[in-house]
Amino acid sequence: METKSAVRMLAALAQETRLAVFRQLVEAGPAGRAAGELAEALGCAPATLSFHLKELSNAALIEGRQDGRFVIYAANFASMNGLLGYLTENCCQGQAVADCSGQPCCEPAPAAPAAEKKHPSGLLIGRKNIEATVSRERKKRD
Numbered sequence: 001m002e003t004k005s006a007v008r009m010l011a012a013l014a015q016e017t018r019l020a021v022f023r024q025l026v027e028a029g030p031a032g033r034a035a036g037e038l039a040e041a042l043g044c045a046p047a048t049l050s051f052h053l054k055e056l057s058n059a060a061l062i063e064g065r066q067d068g069r070f071v072i073y074a075a076n077f078a079s080m081n082g083l084l085g086y087l088t089e090n091c092c093q094g095q096a097v098a099d100c101s102g103q104p105c106c107e108p109a110p111a112a113p114a115a116e117k118k119h120p121s122g123l124l125i126g127r128k129n130i131e132a133t134v135s136r137e138r139k140k141r142d
Contacts, residue, residue, distance in 0.1 A: 001086040005060070009083050012059035017044060018052045025062055025075040032065075032074030 013019050020042055025032060033041075039049045053073060056062045060079045064071045 001082045006083055006086050009059045009061055009079065012055050012061055015052070015055075017042065017048070018056055021049070021052055022056060022061055022075065025073055026077075026080070028074065030074055030077070032072045034067075034070045034072055036070070038073065 013022060021038060024038055024041060035046070035049060035053065038044070038053075039046050042049070044052075053062065053064070057064060057073075061076055062073050063076050064073045066072075
């Protein structure tokens, strides 16, 4: 992932309503939620929600699809996992480092592959998916 993309995504999430919308969509999974359902759940005016959905969509964090007369929005899990991979790619240079409380701030990569969890969409969630995304991004740069 390019730094510009990461900044754009983080900027979109750095607003309370947009973060709440994104979290609702992550919770909903690949089925997503209709814009009206989101507005009702968040107590947000439709025009205001539309603005926030546009910002999240422009940052490639969500995708909308037409379903009859409704627009269904869903989180873009590939982009989300790519951002997580970008943020953790060089964490502590692979060393376990303790913070002031003595708790590790990040764990080194496990020697054996971790168990994979599948999201209902079939996407792999966790370290393997992040590592695959990071690997693809590194190949793009080279």
